[in-house]
Amino acid sequence: MKVLALYKQMLREAQKFSSYNYRSYAVRRIQDAFRENKTLKDSMQIQSELEYAQRNLEIIKRQVLVSQLFQVDKLIIEK
Template identity: 55%
Template sequence: MAASSRTQVLSLYRLMLKESKNFPAYNYRTYAIRRVRDAFRENKHVEDPKTIQALLVKARENLLLIQRQVRLFSIPTCMAALYLAALNQISGPISCLQTA
């Protein structure tokens, strides 16, 4: 594997693990981390540059999927906070609105 490909793969691997750790639910978080590790280990010995590039494209698509799911997963929590705020007539900013 060329040095630039190795750098890209390691960078993408670290980024996917980092994003997977953002899942609020333990089960989703551990599953995503395990799948990322397993997928990269499974393809550890691939040497063909075209195959590596195809795998990198697929990994980038999966990274976008993880990022999208993490954002979507936090929506019910925010909606629950809004509901409780309206129900209890709490004044002041709600934390989920400040980060969005």
Template identity: 50%
Template sequence: MAKGRALQLYKALLKESSKFSDYNFRHYAITRTKDAFRANKSEPDPVKIQDFLHIAQKNLEMIKRQVTIGEMFRAERLIIDNDS
């Protein structure tokens, strides 16, 4: 069950992170998500896994808020943003 929840959160975090309009924020959020899940991939302790999933859920909520705020104050796109 935790594995399915982890995969669901992973996909949701990547999808939401890709919505950042700023390249630097987008790149950081995607990289940080991948690194965090990779680092905890082989964690055997169910309590630590639940703690990690709780933190991931909180981060997802934070990213959703930040994307919304970023859209309200959208700046001019950078040249590097045209490639993404």
């Protein structure tokens, strides 16, 4: 349950990037990382990956804030 909540929170934060390219890259990386680690069985390794994901969530939050300071024009694909 904790993993799913973290996954959803990371995706929600990634959707806040003002740049389409950053947004799509972040979402893709989050999905790939969670998909890659879904077969983990070792509780220590799972805990380690959860801590890593939590640190990355904080990085995403900071980067979203910075990206919102420097607004760019929307791409054609976004309109």
